[in-house]
Amino acid sequence: MGIADLLSDVWGTFSHPAPDAEAPPTGGSSTSSPAAESGAEKEENKKDAKSDDGGEQGHRPSEGGDEEEEEEEETVDPKDTLEDECKESKECQPAKHHYDECVDRVTGQIDNDGKASEDCIEEFFHLAHCATQCAAPKLFAQLK
Template sequence: MGITDFFSDVWESFSVPSPDAEAPPQGGTSTDTPASGTDEQSNEEAEVNKQDAKEEGEGEQGHKPSGGDDDEEEEEEEEEEPQDPKDVLEKECAESKACHGPKHHYDECVERVTGQIENDGKASEDCVEECKFSTATATWCAAPKLFAQLK
């Protein structure tokens, strides 16, 4: 075995197979039962389904946990997740005097761009910078209050 054979063997062992390669067949096929994922039923399945249809009117289907109260389940479903204090604080800061300037610039930009779209069908600018600055200002304002709550 020469050096080139060595390197070609190493290359083949570490290389990723081509995505075009065919995958080996998985599982076997059976001619006795219908194929998986089809609407066909075997004889056994048809009998069981008929029995289930007859028993359908005899009561509730499914498993009902024993000893559980329905009231407890309803209370758990009604509980809401606590609201994130960061979102609340940022909203308050966005409406405060500290963020009035950046928010005012953003609102003016939105009006200007909306007017351009209505008149020309397209806008020559966007309000990305104003939006980022307004959001960053609200986050900067809310940060000390948020960390004070977390302590």
């Protein structure tokens, strides 16, 4: 087999779809087939077909509100709460002081020059590390 045969085989493979390839699925679930509907769905579909108001399809919930949606409260991560408390604690006060000074220095540079010559990443990580170290024992005590 020569290189020309190889290239023509590759070209033929990628340029023409195979005749035995499966066609992509079309359509979706059919509401016209009786097997797809339960008894309650059949009744609602009949009511909707009779009332044909504006061409909209589907079931509208009843106005009475037998089933009210319960609003779920977002759960608060205890780790975040404990770390926030620790950042303000006496234990992390030196790290927080250095971070706050750096933030003030950098924002002053941005206000004056339009750009900063430094960032506060190192100070931030020191503060985050302190808060994590402080919060970890309290967190694991809560989880037990």
